[in-house]
Amino acid sequence: MSYAYLFKYIIIGDTGVGKSCLLLQFTDKRFQPVHDLTIGVEFGARMITIDGKQIKLQIWDTAGQESFRSITRSYYRGAAGALLVYDITRRDTFNHLTTWLEDARQHSNSNMVIMLIGNKSDLEARRDVKKEEGEAFAREHGLIFMETSAKTAANVEEAFINTAKEIYQKIQDGVFDINNEANGIKIGPQHSPSPSLPSSSGGGAQGSGCC
Amino acid sequence: MDYFRKYLSTPQGTAGQPTGVETVERLVDRVQSSTLLDDRRDAVRALKAMSKKFRLEVGTQAMDVLVQTLETDRSDSEITGYALDALCNVLSNEPLDDDDESNMPANLPGDLGAQFTEIFTKKHENVSLLLSLLEEYDFHVRWPTVKLLTILLTNKGKDLQEAILVSPMGVSKLMDLLSDSREIIRNDALLLLTQLTKGNTNLQKIVAFENAFERLLDIVRDEGNSDGGIVVEDCLLLLTTLLKNNSSNQNFFRESSYIQRLTPYFDLDSQHTHSQAGWSAQKVTNLHLMLQLVRCLVSPNTPQQQVTACQRTMFQCGLLKQLCTILMASGVPADVLTETINTVAEVIRGNLQNQEYFASVMAPSNPPRPAIVVLLMSMVNEKQPFPLRCAVLYCFQSFLYKNEVGQSQIVTTLLPTSSDANQITAGQLLCGGLFSADSLSNWFAAVAMLHAIQDNGTQKEQLLRVQLATSIGSPPVSLLQQCCNILAQGGRFQTRVGLLQLLCAWMIDSPITVAHFLANTANVPYLITQVSASDSDENESIVQGLCAFLLGITVLYNDEQNETFNKSSLRQIIEKRIGLETFTEKLSQVPKNESYTKAAKKPHVSYKQSSEVTFDYEFTRIFKALEVDALDAVSTDAGRKENKAKLANLQQHELVVNQYKDIIQEQDQRLNDLQQQFLELQSKHSMSGEEIRQLKDQVQQLKDQNSLLKVQKGAQSNPAADARKDEEIRSLQDQLEKMRLDNANKDSAIEKLKTDVTVLEARVVNSSEEDKENIVPSESEILQNTISRLQSDLQELRTSAAEKDNEISRLSVQNNEAEGQIQSLKQRLESNAETQADPAQLAKLMEEKMTLQERVKKSNEENLKLLDKFNKMEEEKNSVVSEKEGVLEELDTLKKEQEDLLVLLADQDTKIANYKKLLKENNIPVEDDDDDEDDDLDDDLDDD
Numbered sequence A: 001m002s003y004a005y006l007f008k009y010i011i012i013g014d015t016g017v018g019k020s021c022l023l024l025q026f027t028d029k030r031f032q033p034v035h036d037l038t039i040g041v042e043f044g045a046r047m048i049t050i051d052g053k054q055i056k057l058q059i060w061d062t063a064g065q066e067s068f069r070s071i072t073r074s075y076y077r078g079a080a081g082a083l084l085v086y087d088i089t090r091r092d093t094f095n096h097l098t099t100w101l102e103d104a105r106q107h108s109n110s111n112m113v114i115m116l117i118g119n120k121s122d123l124e125a126r127r128d129v130k131k132e133e134g135e136a137f138a139r140e141h142g143l144i145f146m147e148t149s150a151k152t153a154a155n156v157e158e159a160f161i162n163t164a165k166e167i168y169q170k171i172q173d174g175v176f177d178i179n180n181e182a183n184g185i186k187i188g189p190q191h192s193p194s195p196s197l198p199s200s201s202g203g204g205a206q207g208s209g210c211c
Numbered sequence B: 001m002d003y004f005r006k007y008l009s010t011p012q013g014t015a016g017q018p019t020g021v022e023t024v025e026r027l028v029d030r031v032q033s034s035t036l037l038d039d040r041r042d043a044v045r046a047l048k049a050m051s052k053k054f055r056l057e058v059g060t061q062a063m064d065v066l067v068q069t070l071e072t073d074r075s076d077s078e079i080t081g082y083a084l085d086a087l088c089n090v091l092s093n094e095p096l097d098d099d100d101e102s103n104m105p106a107n108l109p110g111d112l113g114a115q116f117t118e119i120f121t122k123k124h125e126n127v128s129l130l131l132s133l134l135e136e137y138d139f140h141v142r143w144p145t146v147k148l149l150t151i152l153l154t155n156k157g158k159d160l161q162e163a164i165l166v167s168p169m170g171v172s173k174l175m176d177l178l179s180d181s182r183e184i185i186r187n188d189a190l191l192l193l194t195q196l197t198k199g200n201t202n203l204q205k206i207v208a209f210e211n212a213f214e215r216l217l218d219i220v221r222d223e224g225n226s227d228g229g230i231v232v233e234d235c236l237l238l239l240t241t242l243l244k245n246n247s248s249n250q251n252f253f254r255e256s257s258y259i260q261r262l263t264p265y266f267d268l269d270s271q272h273t274h275s276q277a278g279w280s281a282q283k284v285t286n287l288h289l290m291l292q293l294v295r296c297l298v299s300p301n302t303p304q305q306q307v308t309a310c311q312r313t314m315f316q317c318g319l320l321k322q323l324c325t326i327l328m329a330s331g332v333p334a335d336v337l338t339e340t341i342n343t344v345a346e347v348i349r350g351n352l353q354n355q356e357y358f359a360s361v362m363a364p365s366n367p368p369r370p371a372i373v374v375l376l377m378s379m380v381n382e383k384q385p386f387p388l389r390c391a392v393l394y395c396f397q398s399f400l401y402k403n404e405v406g407q408s409q410i411v412t413t414l415l416p417t418s419s420d421a422n423q424i425t426a427g428q429l430l431c432g433g434l435f436s437a438d439s440l441s442n443w444f445a446a447v448a449m450l451h452a453i454q455d456n457g458t459q460k461e462q463l464l465r466v467q468l469a470t471s472i473g474s475p476p477v478s479l480l481q482q483c484c485n486i487l488a489q490g491g492r493f494q495t496r497v498g499l500l501q502l503l504c505a506w507m508i509d510s511p512i513t514v515a516h517f518l519a520n521t522a523n524v525p526y527l528i529t530q531v532s533a534s535d536s537d538e539n540e541s542i543v544q545g546l547c548a549f550l551l552g553i554t555v556l557y558n559d560e561q562n563e564t565f566n567k568s569s570l571r572q573i574i575e576k577r578i579g580l581e582t583f584t585e586k587l588s589q590v591p592k593n594e595s596y597t598k599a600a601k602k603p604h605v606s607y608k609q610s611s612e613v614t615f616d617y618e619f620t621r622i623f624k625a626l627e628v629d630a631l632d633a634v635s636t637d638a639g640r641k642e643n644k645a646k647l648a649n650l651q652q653h654e655l656v657v658n659q660y661k662d663i664i665q666e667q668d669q670r671l672n673d674l675q676q677q678f679l680e681l682q683s684k685h686s687m688s689g690e691e692i693r694q695l696k697d698q699v700q701q702l703k704d705q706n707s708l709l710k711v712q713k714g715a716q717s718n719p720a721a722d723a724r725k726d727e728e729i730r731s732l733q734d735q736l737e738k739m740r741l742d743n744a745n746k747d748s749a750i751e752k753l754k755t756d757v758t759v760l761e762a763r764v765v766n767s768s769e770e771d772k773e774n775i776v777p778s779e780s781e782i783l784q785n786t787i788s789r790l791q792s793d794l795q796e797l798r799t800s801a802a803e804k805d806n807e808i809s810r811l812s813v814q815n816n817e818a819e820g821q822i823q824s825l826k827q828r829l830e831s832n833a834e835t836q837a838d839p840a841q842l843a844k845l846m847e848e849k850m851t852l853q854e855r856v857k858k859s860n861e862e863n864l865k866l867l868d869k870f871n872k873m874e875e876e877k878n879s880v881v882s883e884k885e886g887v888l889e890e891l892d893t894l895k896k897e898q899e900d901l902l903v904l905l906a907d908q909d910t911k912i913a914n915y916k917k918l919l920k921e922n923n924i925p926v927e928d929d930d931d932d933e934d935d936d937l938d939d940d941l942d943d944d
């Protein structure tokens, strides 16, 4: 499936905040109620459309556990976007944001777009961090902000797509050097002649669905 | 290091030759102490030269100094290269290619490389150092660095993988090597990356994240795909390492549309029209690896979801089509063809669209035949290579797996209605195979047929309709009965197990087949005879076990229509003629067999040799599912309970073992969890420690601030403030006092230097006079001694001059500080004066300040004078040096007159040993501790 751009994302944040669930909801439209601890890093992908252009998102979901930190750090450089996730029902995950941000800023390229996500917004009754606090933190550090629920899928699409929009805008503004792949951006294959297909299988629908 | 000591205590070399230990020691010393880069470079070069022959010595004594060289002399690529080469030699376990292996110490431990590697990697910063050296572009640095890292990975893979994982950007630096324009570096980098990622999922993922797939695929393409050289092979090996058993990477590979890029690999037509020289050994290897690359994306042990998605893509991008073209092409080497068949098998397995495509492929024969038919012809042809026949069976099974349409297509070709005498069909080939004289063909055909009816009741019934004309005149026999007849004739082992497995699969879930079977009254007695026979060998016990299983199935799926052989009568016969105990035991023999366990592992038909062929994968699944039911079925109601107990007993063992396995696994898991927790706690602990420390600091700061505030508050009109000022002044005075003392010391030191210089001068004069007179060899020794003394004196002079330098700068710093303090004091006094208005005190302070300033000024002057003196000293020193040079020149002339000595002194690189020996030849007695001085002398001579 051809695309105009390819963006690399990483998802970071404390363990158990719902990073893997966000990815699963985005790629497979499913929710996983049990905590399946991520070991190291897992990969996922999906196609989206922005401004009438097909954009492929390649997403690396990292382990939040402290012991994997040295592994996950290897993924910062080379990513164009990062979703920094905390859990609105656990203040400690919010308190750790500064550390995460420092780590990200230190190891990533300076143009990386960071989206701050307060996840589990469906658990309003157990809320421990006010939405305003998230907004304030984002404002203070120049991040985009959104509250999501990987369970109800509320704002999940938007979180991934708005990050892509921001990157796309940066490309339009000439901020990103798209020829340097270390920035986590790749231009799609220029309409090359399609390879010969056996029998009848045509190009197929190029919808937004994942593969 | 004690470990090595016993190897080091080799006896002294003959004729006073220095041992390796001594030479290495001296060289190490020189690298450490020499201030001249050229000198150090020579020494490191010498260490490199020795590092093969005296591997142990260099490794134990010089490793640190070599590493240190990498740090300090990094800007000089030559010395860095030597140090790296030396480390390579020391750490590598590769046998030397030198021919002077007879010189090698024979008693070295075999895993020396591993031991040294352990020592080297214990310091993680050593690995980081190597990684940072990769940034140097110079070939002499980058190449040996790559080699060294590869050696380390080969010796201690796990340790190094961990070290590289934690070093920031480590993998990035390694990946950057792939863009190096120098082929040799790029190629070695490929090997390095393969070693790096072997068995480490995390590193595999990081390397993939760093765009490894794209770069490797680019290289393969640019090198001409399968026509490329060993680089292509290495790229493919790395690709396979990154993808095998790593579903995250497989997903990434597919999502990035890289499968599409594999298609051209199998486009053999366009790749070489020069078909003659087409199949070099390299090309065969490359294609094998390309096929394996495809297989690791779709092999049955990868997650089903992943396999299905990859299979779909492989169809869409034409990869399957290309593979099928190779299948039908001529001139393809048999092993490539075999692997292609295996690959096609896995690309189509369980995927209806791909299976249908495969069924539609026609061979370009005359007349055109379906590819399936052509392949089956090879399977039942005993002249074909065994692995090829296995591959065909695997492919055929994969074609039929979860494919009812395909099953019906195959069975239909066996039925009388569709028989077309001129056309060879799959059915004909299978029947032919089933009853051929080749027992392996029997087995292949029987198992192939099993897959044509597996899980498909309709086809089982259809197969009952197949009638065979055996001999002219006699009535046709059903396929089922013919199988039984051959079985009863007691053919070869593989024939019988093949047929028995087919019969079992056929009758399962199919009472009508069982009824057909029981209709022939000879069949049950045959089975009874088999099961009740005493087992003679392993093979027979398998046959007996399978017969028992078949008996059980006839009871289990009995439709009770046959009066002689209904359920209860069969049970009675079994109990009477065989006995439940024997029956159970025979049945339980089957899964205990090694060939059963092996076949049960994976669908791939992977026998090493034809004699191993026994069980089919699908059959083992059937057996596992129905073993208990079959046993239950033959037990009489009374015996059922007892039987269950027995079975339980039999299975208990396995169960217990499994339980223990589970427990162990659980414990393993728990252990891991606990370790995880422990790590977390540890980090939390250290974090809390850090926090506590910070808090303590804060408390201290607050306390300080508090007391400062208190003081300030009190200072408004408080004698305490004055006291503090007094104190400050006193300390300043103390400092001044100390400076003065320092100055005095310096003076005396300078004085001493001066006298030293004078003495030196005198000596120089003396020695030059002596030199002129002495032309006899024995007296040249005296000359040498004098000169070396002179030199050491000079050295002393240099160091004390340097010390002076230091002292002077320290003094001036102190001076500055003092000035600063005075300045701030002044300011404070002024500000205090406003609020405090204590003129007397102020005046006194001012006065003191003045005196202090005065003193400082004086000390400054003194310093200047000192500097002056120092400069003079420098001059004197220089003149001494030049005088020395004069002396040395004279010595040179002297040397020219004395040939032996000339050779001795002129060659700086000649070993000191030689030097000593030569001197001895000249009857000059030499003491060992003079060596270093001799060395220095040589250096200086060459410097001139």
Ligand SMILES: Nc1nc2c(ncn2[C@@H]2O[C@H](COP(=O)(O)OP(=O)(O)OP(=O)(O)O)[C@@H](O)[C@H]2O)c(=O)[nH]1
Pocket: A013, A014, A015, A016, A017, A018, A019, A020, A021, A022, A032, A033, A034, A035, A036, A037, A038, A039, A062, A063, A064, A065, A119, A120, A121, A122, A123, A148, A149, A150, A151, A152
């Ligand atoms: N109610 C609710 N639960 C959620 C939501 N997102 C995640 N969870 C739950 O939170 C737990 C952790 O989710 P994961 O996505 O596995 O957490 P993670 O951030 O990937 O954790 P690590 O892999 O250890 O870094 C799971 O039990 C999820 O079911 C959400 O939006 N709402």
Ligand SMILES: [Mg+2]
Pocket: A019, A020, A021, A036, A037, A038, A061, A062, A063, A064
């Ligand atoms: Mg996770």
